[in-house]
Amino acid sequence: MSDWRALDHRTVVVTAANAAGVAVAAGLPAGIGIGGGTSPVIALAIVVPVALAGIAAAAVADEVRWRKTRYRVTAERVELHTGILVRKRRSLSRERIRSVDLTAGLLLRVFGLVNVKIGTGEQAGAGEGSLALHPVTKAEADRLRRQLLERAPAGPVAGEPENGRLATLDLSWVRFAPMSFLTPTLGVAVFGAVLQVAEWFGLQQGVITWALDVLRDLPLLAAIGVLVGIGLVVGVVGSSALFVEMWWNYRLDREPGGTLRVRRGLLTTRSISLEERRLRGVEVVEPLGNRLVGAARVDAVATGLVKQKENERTDHKTLLPSAPKAEADRVAALVLAEPVSPTESVRLRAHPLAARGRRIRWALAAAAVPVLVLLVLGVTVSAVLLHVAWISAVVLAPVAVALAVEAYRNLGHGLTGGYLVARSGAVRRGTVALQRRGIIGWTAKQSIFQRRKGLLTLTATTAAGQGAYSIYDIGESDGLAFAETAVPDLFGPFLERADNA
Amino acid sequence: MPDTPETPSEQDVPLRLRPPNNQLDPRAVRWWRTGFLLLFGTPCVVLLALAQFLLPARLWLLVAAGAVALAGLPFVVLLPLWWYRVHRWEITGDAVYTRTGFFWQEWRVAPMSRIQTVDTQRGPLEQFFGLATVTVTTASAKGAVTIPGLDHELAADLVRQLTETTQATPGDAT
Numbered sequence: 001m002s003d004w005r006a007l008d009h010r011t012v013v014v015t016a017a018n019a020a021g022v023a024v025a026a027g028l029p030a031g032i033g034i035g036g037g038t039s040p041v042i043a044l045a046i047v048v049p050v051a052l053a054g055i056a057a058a059a060v061a062d063e064v065r066w067r068k069t070r071y072r073v074t075a076e077r078v079e080l081h082t083g084i085l086v087r088k089r090r091s092l093s094r095e096r097i098r099s100v101d102l103t104a105g106l107l108l109r110v111f112g113l114v115n116v117k118i119g120t121g122e123q124a125g126a127g128e129g130s131l132a133l134h135p136v137t138k139a140e141a142d143r144l145r146r147q148l149l150e151r152a153p154a155g156p157v158a159g160e161p162e163n164g165r166l167a168t169l170d171l172s173w174v175r176f177a178p179m180s181f182l183t184p185t186l187g188v189a190v191f192g193a194v195l196q197v198a199e200w201f202g203l204q205q206g207v208i209t210w211a212l213d214v215l216r217d218l219p220l221l222a223a224i225g226v227l228v229g230i231g232l233v234v235g236v237v238g239s240s241a242l243f244v245e246m247w248w249n250y251r252l253d254r255e256p257g258g259t260l261r262v263r264r265g266l267l268t269t270r271s272i273s274l275e276e277r278r279l280r281g282v283e284v285v286e287p288l289g290n291r292l293v294g295a296a297r298v299d300a301v302a303t304g305l306v307k308q309k310e311n312e313r314t315d316h317k318t319l320l321p322s323a324p325k326a327e328a329d330r331v332a333a334l335v336l337a338e339p340v341s342p343t344e345s346v347r348l349r350a351h352p353l354a355a356r357g358r359r360i361r362w363a364l365a366a367a368a369v370p371v372l373v374l375l376v377l378g379v380t381v382s383a384v385l386l387h388v389a390w391i392s393a394v395v396l397a398p399v400a401v402a403l404a405v406e407a408y409r410n411l412g413h414g415l416t417g418g419y420l421v422a423r424s425g426a427v428r429r430g431t432v433a434l435q436r437r438g439i440i441g442w443t444a445k446q447s448i449f450q451r452r453k454g455l456l457t458l459t460a461t462t463a464a465g466q467g468a469y470s471i472y473d474i475g476e477s478d479g480l481a482f483a484e485t486a487v488p489d490l491f492g493p494f495l496e497r498a499d500n501a
Numbered sequence: 502m503p504d505t506p507e508t509p510s511e512q513d514v515p516l517r518l519r520p521p522n523n524q525l526d527p528r529a530v531r532w533w534r535t536g537f538l539l540l541f542g543t544p545c546v547v548l549l550a551l552a553q554f555l556l557p558a559r560l561w562l563l564v565a566a567g568a569v570a571l572a573g574l575p576f577v578v579l580l581p582l583w584w585y586r587v588h589r590w591e592i593t594g595d596a597v598y599t600r601t602g603f604f605w606q607e608w609r610v611a612p613m614s615r616i617q618t619v620d621t622q623r624g625p626l627e628q629f630f631g632l633a634t635v636t637v638t639t640a641s642a643k644g645a646v647t648i649p650g651l652d653h654e655l656a657a658d659l660v661r662q663l664t665e666t667t668q669a670t671p672g673d674a675t
Contacts, residue, residue, distance in 0.1 A: 498515045
């Protein structure tokens with residue numbers, strides 16, 4: 001068991017295939033570009049050797065990497081030796097390992113391979129606290145996962161939650177997927193993509209003229225309607241497809257040894273393990289679109305779940321995708337091993353009315369910025385913009401006020417059992433339930449405006465999740481009393497009654 | 502669970518956070534002031550020097566230099582005094598407690614049992630004034646407590662004291 005192992009040799013084939021894909025994607029437009037200027041034969045003569053050289057280089061580099069990479073699991077540590085020019089010898093103490101995540105893209109899956117990432121719960125920078133094995137066979141990955149995460153229970157634990165399946169995907173949840181900002185974004189992106197592809201083939205002008213010709217026959221409103229319609233359809237299809245890719249075959253399990261495991265993915269499969277000892281709470285997130293249709297998702301608030309890379313997105317902390325609110329509450333309760341989710345059982349207390357005024361003023365100020373810019377432009381450049389200015393003022397002001405009032409209504413804080421619950425946000429309403437014993441410090445922050453209104457922003461710092469969760473614009477005296485009730489003896493010794501100053 | 506730990510008669514008097522006991526070293530004012538002086542003075546000097554050589558643009562360079570100097574004046578003269586009044590710190594047997602900021606006043610508390618590392622930093626300016634900054638980090642990515650502008654010997658003592666206290670406290674501080 002303590003002998004050195006190599007990664008799977010087929011990684012070279014996968015890398016070569018990936019490079020071939022890149023070569024085709026980049027070589028095709030390049031070849032057509034060159035061929036347009038000269039002749040197809042010359043284009044082939046240039047593009048094909050370059051592409052082949054690229055593929056060969058990638059394969060050779062990966063072969064060398066494969067030869068130089070060794071890992072082993074000893075009784076105490078996991079060790080990994082890598083590096084071609086600079087040899088790196090890294091090791092993690094096994095008792096500090098908190099997660100073993102498996103990811104397999106389509107190509108890897110064809111070969112039965114999996115990328116493994118072994119992580120500790122440290123808040124270390126990217127790569128510091130984790131070892132990556134790219135790739136090993138599926139069987140080896142499962143063996144590693146079980147070996148590294150399954151440890152004897154830390155002691156006699158009474159009333160342990162039962163193991164087993166906590167949630168599975170209901171395909172009807174796909175209806176919530178288009179209710180996000182992704183839909184309009186994808187809708188706009190598709191027009192850009194069409195023009196980009198057209199440009200590769202030197203057809204951009206032609207496509208634009210053709211589109212204008214088609215639209216010219218329609219009345220203006222109908223033309224706009226057609227464009228928006230196309231964008232919407234693409235956006236809805238795209239965001240639904242993305243949801244299916246991400247969440248196909250989603251399962252949330254509680255495994256022996258106190259581990260939560262999320263498995264999901266249609267083309268790229270992912271397996272994310274989360275040690276329950278790291279869990280400090282959950283956040284029930286309801287973006288505006290989801291809230292309108294009664295949906296919510298559940299995120300874990302756990303230590304050491306930092307976003308590893310920018311492109312990895314944050315969703316490996318998501319325990320449940322957008323699902324009906326009742327399902328979200330049920331899963332939140334199961335994950336926390338509580339009879340009822342704290343986000344549901346808590347009686348949230350509203351914040352002082354002064355907080356509403358602040359929100360309305362912010363919202364109106366934010367809405368005033370584009371209007372003022374348009375006004376200035378209207379006076380200096382073109383009077384048409386003056387009309388755009390007042391129309392946007394009429395549209396933006398009520399939207400701003402509505403969002404501000406909603407933001408105020410969503411403010412709330414409360415205690416239930418061992419949890420502190422805080423809710424805020426209009427566009428993205430988040431209700432976080434944080435274990436009170438997971439709170440490791442308080443920060444109170446007060447701007448000079450808040451001071452005048454007797455408000456402050458109370459922030460609970462924690463080792464988990466974002467590192468800090470804020471209760472915005474709580475009444476000063478109430479807030480401090482609340483902080484002291486929630487976690488005694490942090491702010492307590494430093495509190496005083498205002499009159500004996 | 503009771504809403505507040507106080508009796509009803511006390512509840513009429515609002516609660517607030519008392520200022521921490523200790524002020525920073527008075528030299529901190531000079532340290533901040535020098536920092537701002539360098540920040541605003543350097544572009545000012547550059548602009549003035551350019552004004553000596555680029556005669557056609559002289560007027561505008563002088564105006565720009567004046568504007569930078571005017572903008573810098575409150576930072577050099579007033580802000581360090583305000584900061585000195587507001588910045589306070591206190592270390593009890595159980596916690597580190599600080600107050601910072603002026604427009605956004607901030608009170609931070611980190612309990613001893615959750616402290617992970619205690620560091621001092623001394624930039625070149627701080628070394629010149631014999632000052633040091635103590636940073637106390639907890640397991641939270643956002644929970645660090647910073648005390649700037651301490652006498653450097655006092656800072657070293659504090660670090661020693663904090664390290665001893667936190668080592669005596671069991672647990673992994675998360």
